Amino acid sequence: MTTALRVLINGGGIGGLALATALARRGHTVEVAELRDEPAALGVGIIQPSNALHVMRELGVLDECLAAGFVWEFLTIADPAGNTLARIPQPRMDDVPAANGIPRPALAAILHAAAVAAGATVRHASTVTALDDDGEGVTVTLSDGSTSRWDLLVGFDGIGSPLRTHLYGDRYTPTYTGFANWRVTVPRHPDVSSVVMATAGQEAKALLTPITDELMYLGAVFAEPEDFRPDPDHAHEQLAKRLAVFSGPVAEALATVTDPSAIVYTRISQVTVDAPWHVGRVVLAGDAAHASTPHLAQGAAMALEDALVLAQSLDTTPSVPTALHTWESRRRPRALWVQALSHAVLKQEMGTPTTPEEDALLEIGIPGAAHALVKPY
Numbered sequence: 001m002t003t004a005l006r007v008l009i010n011g012g013g014i015g016g017l018a019l020a021t022a023l024a025r026r027g028h029t030v031e032v033a034e035l036r037d038e039p040a041a042l043g044v045g046i047i048q049p050s051n052a053l054h055v056m057r058e059l060g061v062l063d064e065c066l067a068a069g070f071v072w073e074f075l076t077i078a079d080p081a082g083n084t085l086a087r088i089p090q091p092r093m094d095d096v097p098a099a100n101g102i103p104r105p106a107l108a109a110i111l112h113a114a115a116v117a118a119g120a121t122v123r124h125a126s127t128v129t130a131l132d133d134d135g136e137g138v139t140v141t142l143s144d145g146s147t148s149r150w151d152l153l154v155g156f157d158g159i160g161s162p163l164r165t166h167l168y169g170d171r172y173t174p175t176y177t178g179f180a181n182w183r184v185t186v187p188r189h190p191d192v193s194s195v196v197m198a199t200a201g202q203e204a205k206a207l208l209t210p211i212t213d214e215l216m217y218l219g220a221v222f223a224e225p226e227d228f229r230p231d232p233d234h235a236h237e238q239l240a241k242r243l244a245v246f247s248g249p250v251a252e253a254l255a256t257v258t259d260p261s262a263i264v265y266t267r268i269s270q271v272t273v274d275a276p277w278h279v280g281r282v283v284l285a286g287d288a289a290h291a292s293t294p295h296l297a298q299g300a301a302m303a304l305e306d307a308l309v310l311a312q313s314l315d316t317t318p319s320v321p322t323a324l325h326t327w328e329s330r331r332r333p334r335a336l337w338v339q340a341l342s343h344a345v346l347k348q349e350m351g352t353p354t355t356p357e358e359d360a361l362l363e364i365g366i367p368g369a370a371h372a373l374v375k376p377y
């Protein structure tokens with residue numbers, strides 16, 4: 001498509017800002033309505049696997065991500081005392097690194113600056129409150145009362161997506177998996193120079209992820225009742241109790257945590273929109289369409305791929321509805337494969353019985369999945 005489009009994106013998280021950058025760089029008029037009142041993100045880290053870094057390169061921000069993060073080329077498996085059991089090389093997509101750990105606030109700042117530099121407008125404390133899609137365009141009212149007309153409205157508004165509710169009511173609400181993720185940022189242990197999975201079998205696993213030269217984050221997943229919340233005064237002790245089987249770098253990391261409020265506790269839920277991700281000129285992308293468990297570290301990578309492929313689809317097809325169709329046929333199989341495999345890995349790691357379909361998916365193994373994911377998206 002050669003015409004400059006007007007695109008409104010609801011949600012300025014990882015996917016929304018990436019899409020804003022990709023579209024604005026192509027000369028489209030782009031606005032982002034973001035509910036939060038300033039650029040911000042959860043104060044822990046995130047893994048950018050090679051396919052995510054590949055998108056960052058296409059957006060022109062790879063070097064900034066690498067400078068703000070910590071690159072590695074191996075997955076290290078360790079015993080509970082931290083002794084290395086295996087070092088598994090991680091594949092590269094083209095010539096970008098295999099993986100980068102980065103603080104989420106640094107990633108949010110890089111993406112926000114890139115979107116603004118490309119010419120997008122990012123409105124904070126803003127959200128879509130009403131919309132009317134007449135087939136030729138979408139008339140949208142924002143929370144400040146302003147009304148404008150757009151060629152395309154994108155819901156990159158996360159796992160709780162209000163635009164998904166607008167399209168489908170409560171048909172696709174997040175489902176709790178029964179497991180929750182405990183995370184805390186700690187000083188980087190000198191021995192942790194790649195992502196390290198320390199394993200005590202099915203009793204517990206702990207992930208140590210370097211995110212800068214100075215920092216790493218400790219993450220662990222446990223079965224928790226849906227209504228469980230860590231004790232605000234003792235959360236760090238509750239995590240230490242769950243990881244008591246570990247010595248070495250995991251125990252040393254836990255010993256540095258004296259503030260219970262440093263613990264970030266997230267219930268792991270997922271959403272699969274099996275109906276079309278686009279209806280007329282409204283489209284859902286990223287977690288809004290296919291929020292997945294974090295077991296392949298691919299949720300944000302899928303949101304980034306969604307963003308870039310949507311911009312590319314608008315480049316190469318004659319109309320917005322055709323572009324959305326092209327985009328969804330490219331994205332749906334890959335994103336839903338990641339989601340299904342990621343959930344199967346969660347079940348396998350936690351000792352939950354898997355279905356025959358999940359067993360078939362798991363045959364690829366984590367190294368095989370990593371190789372499959374550095375193929376063109």
Ligand SMILES: Cc1cc2nc3c(=O)[nH]c(=O)nc-3n(C[C@H](O)[C@H](O)[C@H](O)COP(=O)(O)OP(=O)(O)OC[C@H]3O[C@@H](n4cnc5c(N)ncnc54)[C@H](O)[C@@H]3O)c2cc1C
Binds near residue numbers: 301
């Ligand atoms: C414990 C955990 C660990 C993870 N680790 C990794 C990892 O290592 N690597 C990886 O690739 N992925 C990881 N993920 C997944 C990743 O965080 C998500 O998949 C990714 O953030 C999705 O991007 P998104 O843009 O779709 O949604 P989000 O990044 O969630 O952005 C949604 C945005 O929409 C905004 N919003 C919400 N409601 C509204 C509204 N009404 N109006 C306007 N704006 C709104 C939100 O404020 C937010 O800014 C992890 C997830 C979890 C839970």
